[in-house]
Amino acid sequence: MTDVPVYKKKDFISDQEVKWCPGCGDYAILSSVQMAMTKIGKKKEDLVFVSGIGCSSRFPYYMDTYGMHTIHGRATAIASGLKLHNPNLEVFVVTGDGDGLAIGGNHMIHALRRNVDLKIIMFNNEIYGLTKGQYSPTSKVGQITKSSPFGVVDRPFSPTALALGSGATFIARTIDTDPKHITDVVVAACEHRGVSFIEVLQNCVIFNEGVHDEVTNKDSRDATTVRIEHGKPMIFGKEGNKGLMLKGFNPVVVTIGENGVTEKDLIVHDAADYNVSSMLTRLARPDFPLPLGIFRNVESPVYDTEVQNQIDNVTKKKGKGDMNTFLKSGDTWEVK
């Protein structure tokens, strides 16, 4: 490995004018990702950002790296081919709840299943922005949108639960109002070998303004979210005295110091424990605080590496193939 230059954030800012709506949550995500790129120890020319269609998918144009703005839903499939061809690249997928979970849902679950070493950043604003305000697979039941004037009837996905069910080896949730947290999560995702799935709660100022208010508002966020860290107990609340405890198989919210509950009774986060990860994906408002952080982080054989290993092994065993020899082997006959 040759030396990686020391980068500054501005090294990753392209010369293109950013064209998101003023106040859009995407600005903070872009800035946090650019910051993360200075911390991952990868060369700029080895980074590729691949996106689909939607507001979030304009992202690659604004990164001064290699990039592909593709077609609706297909970013994960295109990124898979790129990563498979050249495993040395660090390939990011930037997608949204419509692009990644509706039209691109099939490619998403298969990339997660295979454990392709992609860093998937999915912006979740629970709405279609670029097509101007239709409900998405994460919109809430009853939500009024342009295509659901009487309320959404469809039940939403939990993106993290879908990722877990698909076998993702790194799953995290972060939020557009906390740039440092985004940067930390993206850096951790890059340190992980295998697929990383990051859900970023993002606010669409035009079509779904305030969708995440309850968990972003300064007054309420300590009570409505829980910051999870591997090896640490799950504590939250303004006074830091609320916690999550297991009662049987189910989590309950408890107050430290009440009914004899101490910190030792709380669930300690273990990102390698499937049951803990699974529980986190199901914690939702209003009964529970919404978890933010890394839900799951486990090692598993990485698809693109395994594919290359298989090729290397076959080549070692059979020798480098030569077409001339190959075509002339087997049943051939000479015509004179």
Place this chain on the structure above:
Amino acid sequence: MKDLESVVIRFSGDSGDGMQLTGTQFSNTSALMGNDIATFPDYPSEIRAPSGTIAGVSGFQVNFGAIDVSTPGDDPDVLVAMNPAALKANLSAVRKGGTIIVNLDAFNEAGLKKANYEKNPLETGELDGYQVIQAKVTEQTLRALESLDMDAKAKGRCKNFYTLGITYFLFNRELEPTIKWIEQKFGKNPVTAKANVLALKAGFTFAENSEIQVSTYTVAPAKIKPGLYRQVSGNEATAYGFVQAAQTAGLELFLGSYPITPATDILHELSKLKNFNVKTFQAEDEIAGICSSIGAAFGGALAITTTSGPGLALKGEALGLAMIYELPLVVVDVQRGGPSTGLPTKTEQSDLMQAMYGRHGECPLIVVAAKTPGDCFHMAYEASRLALEHMTPVILLTDGYIANGAEPWRIPDLAKNYSKIRSHRVSGVAPVPFLPYKRDAQLVRPWAIPGMIGYEHRIGGLEKWVDTGNVSHDPKNHEVMVKIRAEKVANVANNIPLQELEGNKTGDLLVVSWGGTYGATHAAVTKAQESGKKVSLMHLSYLNPMPKNVAELMKGFKRILVPELNMGQLKSMLQAQFQCQPIGYNKVQGLPFKITELVEVINRTLES
């Protein structure tokens, strides 16, 4: 003993009877003995339709001869019918006076009923005029294997080799190549290997000792061009052509593909060739097949995807993306009967219009077609060469007939004829600024790949500003870009061979064909020429753009006849491009043209 120029045999039975294997063995042995051959498997789309029924009949036809054999033949001279359904399905095709070999054991009450025979056709006299050989194939096979430790069902499965043995005697084939093959194939299971060899020999001996008098045939070796030959199917040749192109260009070959009949064998072949710098990816669907290849193309691979008609439809959106990206990519469409699932195991040429126009927006692509199984090697290489030299997607059309059909193939001189591809990969220090859409004289853009310092750039599906490739919604710029991309594809005409004719440059009739009908049009035109007709053949391998001299060549003839296995797609293209009035001859039955059929059409057209 009769000396024959060429013979057509059709092996026919239940889809579980192993007829494809039997036919393949017969073909391979014949090829090794120096005959020219052409084969055509004809199998049902159901893997196992109800046994004994007509829906479940599977066939394999082989034409082998001492002469230039260009198609699997018209009417079979010999029919092997393993059961009544096989007889019923094929009888009308057999040449009058031909030989029919039946498995007598299958002509029982149940078998006849399943084939909807009210009376036993072996007794009604409807086979008068044919030479019928009745063999107790099942019983004799079981008897030959009596001493082996196998169950009766497994023994019964060897009956196809018994039948093969009969045909080997009839046509003086050597048993040795097949015995060698059996021993290799069933090496891990010596009892099965022994059983199949015994069945083969028992069939041969039966025919030799048979009390029924049969005329035995010899077919002399064919007079074919000297060289080293091997058998190759169209799908195999396609796979090999791509590998050769990738090796020549010094690139990894990347195949993203989703299984679909009749294209899947290309995926099978390439997945075996991992030590040839080949990466295969079985994607989650057709769309991911092409999309993964687009990703690999951006990364610097020779990227391809393989499919059939319905899959090409699914890939349409991504093809638009690859086209506006201006990345090299080859899509193979092994055509089958459509629309929809249509006739998935039968052949047709009905995707030409889809290949030409089946996309959104102004999206011309290079379209080429292979004409024979062996030619698939050449055209896969050509498709790759054009994609890499012009930075644009190419569609290669083959069809079920040549993809599954096999022929002896003269192994080409790779160093001489398949060794030059000039890809547009950039090298060295990046210019400042690097302009990813700055073009050369042929309007081709540079190919800079991730990992190269200083060449960082973004590509997208949005319209681009000339040179820089930055997003642009400027109205005039869009029109300029649409025209540039079209002109770039039109320029490919400077990089392909001029069109050749088979026959004189002037005459009464020019037959224009494309793709897998070549065997039939070539043979029919040759026959017409031999009988003194002023007919020539123009067989097109490059369909978009066409060679520069096509219009000129057509002017030398009074009439133009375009036989196609579709409703007139090339005919419409010729009309639109050259304002000519060709006569169409069209067939859409899932079956290839017969030579006699085309000879008749040629004669009729000349007389009209």
